[in-house]
Amino acid sequence: MRQFRNMAMPYIVWMVVMIVLPMLLIMLYAFTDQGNDVATIRFTLENFTRFFSDKVFMSVLKRSLYIAVVTTVICIFLGYPIAYVIANRSEKSKMFWILLITLPTWINMLVRTYAWMGILQDEGIINWLLGFLGIGPITMIHTTFAVVLGMVYNFVPFMILQIYTALTKMDKSFLEAASDLGANKVQSFLRVTLPLSLPGVISGITLVFLPAVSSFFIPKLLGGGQYVLIGNVIETEFLTSGDWNFGSAISLAMAVIIMISMYITKKVDNDPTANGKGE
Amino acid sequence: MEKKKTSLFSKILLGLTAVFFYVPILYIILFSFNSSRSLTKFEGFSLRWYEKMFADSTMMEAVAYTVIIAVLATIISTVVGTLTAIGLSKSRKLMRAVVEQVNNLPIMNPEIVTAIGLLMFFSALGVKKGFLTLLLAHVMFCIPYVILSVTPKLRSLDPNLADAALDLGATPMQALWKVIVPQIMPGIISGALIAFTMSFDDFVISYFVTGNGVNNISILVYTMSKRVNPSINALSTLVILLITVVLLIVNVIPIIKEKKGRKVT
Numbered sequence: 001m002r003q004f005r006n007m008a009m010p011y012i013v014w015m016v017v018m019i020v021l022p023m024l025l026i027m028l029y030a031f032t033d034q035g036n037d038v039a040t041i042r043f044t045l046e047n048f049t050r051f052f053s054d055k056v057f058m059s060v061l062k063r064s065l066y067i068a069v070v071t072t073v074i075c076i077f078l079g080y081p082i083a084y085v086i087a088n089r090s091e092k093s094k095m096f097w098i099l100l101i102t103l104p105t106w107i108n109m110l111v112r113t114y115a116w117m118g119i120l121q122d123e124g125i126i127n128w129l130l131g132f133l134g135i136g137p138i139t140m141i142h143t144t145f146a147v148v149l150g151m152v153y154n155f156v157p158f159m160i161l162q163i164y165t166a167l168t169k170m171d172k173s174f175l176e177a178a179s180d181l182g183a184n185k186v187q188s189f190l191r192v193t194l195p196l197s198l199p200g201v202i203s204g205i206t207l208v209f210l211p212a213v214s215s216f217f218i219p220k221l222l223g224g225g226q227y228v229l230i231g232n233v234i235e236t237e238f239l240t241s242g243d244w245n246f247g248s249a250i251s252l253a254m255a256v257i258i259m260i261s262m263y264i265t266k267k268v269d270n271d272p273t274a275n276g277k278g279e
Numbered sequence: 280m281e282k283k284k285t286s287l288f289s290k291i292l293l294g295l296t297a298v299f300f301y302v303p304i305l306y307i308i309l310f311s312f313n314s315s316r317s318l319t320k321f322e323g324f325s326l327r328w329y330e331k332m333f334a335d336s337t338m339m340e341a342v343a344y345t346v347i348i349a350v351l352a353t354i355i356s357t358v359v360g361t362l363t364a365i366g367l368s369k370s371r372k373l374m375r376a377v378v379e380q381v382n383n384l385p386i387m388n389p390e391i392v393t394a395i396g397l398l399m400f401f402s403a404l405g406v407k408k409g410f411l412t413l414l415l416a417h418v419m420f421c422i423p424y425v426i427l428s429v430t431p432k433l434r435s436l437d438p439n440l441a442d443a444a445l446d447l448g449a450t451p452m453q454a455l456w457k458v459i460v461p462q463i464m465p466g467i468i469s470g471a472l473i474a475f476t477m478s479f480d481d482f483v484i485s486y487f488v489t490g491n492g493v494n495n496i497s498i499l500v501y502t503m504s505k506r507v508n509p510s511i512n513a514l515s516t517l518v519i520l521l522i523t524v525v526l527l528i529v530n531v532i533p534i535i536k537e538k539k540g541r542k543v544t
Contacts, residue, residue, distance in 0.1 A: 004368075008370055011362075014359075019382075019385060025399045026395065082296050097293060107480070108482075108515070108522075115304065153300075153303070214391050220501075244399060251392050251395055255392055
């Protein structure tokens with residue numbers, strides 16, 4: 001069987017070159033100043049101090065985190081009931097609804113985000129419907145609402161699927177035991193179902209929060225050119241102003257912030273029942 | 280009574296969910312047939328945006344690049360990913376753990392971070408941005424998904440099977456091709472499908488690593504969406520159609536095969 005071992009070797013080399021080296025490059029650029037020549041390299045923390053001491057950048061960072069948190073919270077409160085309802089349906093119906101929710105995720109995110117540009121216009125379909133109720137027109141495009149909506153639309157399937165998986169994996173006999181012991185529906189939900197499905201919620205949070213913090217085409221398309229999130233700053237630094245050192249520092253700071261948030265989320269969830277996740 | 284109430288609630292919730300997910304998609308398809316430029320008022324059926332799209336060489340080039348890159352990236356990443364997964368399953372635990380960790384990096388990292396890493400890497404090597412960098416980048420982010428979907432199938436595989444084949448005189452190649460690969464085929468197929476759609480739909484990484492006029496559909500939609508251009512709707516409809524067909528083929532073929540298999544036996 002050892003003869004098969006070598007088959008992994010080419011990819012290990014590729015991985016070091018294509019995955020590890022680029023990451024090291026980001027770190028190198030983040031901690032050095034301009035001058036791409038190896039000979040003139042100078043280590044500095046300037047890129048970071050510039051980022052963290054600039055009021056404009058800090059407000060962009062705050063806004064990005066705020067949007068990501070709001071998106072994540074909405075995805076939990078929207079995704080949980082949907083996942084719960086689907087998980088309690090018949091096998092056939094489950095398959096159908098999960099397919100229905102998975103299908104759009106296979107379709108280009110940019111295309112689906114672009115679709116909302118038309119829907120959210122002042123004279124778009126939503127305002128047309130609101131007109132019948134005598135409301136509006138309400139300006140929706142190029143607002144925070146539009147950006148959050150676009151993110152929820154794109155990312156909530158991940159939340160639903162994670163929670164759904166956790167709910168269907170759950171041992172149903174726990175619920176029977178709870179009701180045998182006299183728990184009513186609300187109690188058995190709060191004491192049994194909810195804690196057992198938390199690992200799904202946690203991995204759902206990871207899958208929503210991470211792309212929400214770093215997204216740059218959703219704010220551009222639905223928030224308009226003036227709506228800047230941290231991803232847009234990185235895009236500008238790399239593709240317009242060409243300050244790769246500063247851009248790398250921002251990306252690194254963002255990655256670290258994301259890692260810390262993930263760590264905190266997992267720490268908060270130190271419920272002993274949550275350990276069955278690895279299966 | 281209580282049961283009926285909950286089922287009514289669940290029906291409404293599921294109905295709204297379907298509306299939420301599918302209205303934007305149907306909206307794009309509908310407006311791709313609009314006779315006017317408007318994105319908000321449907322003024323009559325027409326195919327003019329399709330004509331415009333097919334006549335537009337940048338759009339057709341983007342479609343061609345998207346398909347070519349997706350097919351190549353799928354083939355390369357499926358072959359390399361599968362071989363790597365098999366190799367890893369026979370490797371020492373420590374090696375496996377390290378490779379799996381590094382392999383997860385592109386999946387766990389924000390896409391934009393992977394994108395700028397590759398951008399700087401290619402430029403450090405002096406590789407010209409274009410088709411080659413786009414393909415390399417796509418292969419890079421597709422392989423981890425193939426490995427992730429093949430590995431569980433290998434884990435549930437009886438490790439003695441390949442040994443048995445070797446004992447019975449099969450060459451390692453035969454054991455691999457005739458014993459291991461057929462057993463893990465479902466994992467390989469789903470890995471290939473994920474790779475194809477990941478590549479076909481990719482925007483962020485492609486946007487950073489491409490250049491010299493090599494665009495894919497996503498990049499084109501992004502750059503064109505700044506102005507009203509209903510050809511984007513036609514292009515988007517084409518994308519939706521293509522992906523739906525691919526998904527249908529992948530889901531329907533096993534069913535047909537199964538039926539045929541039943542007829543034979």
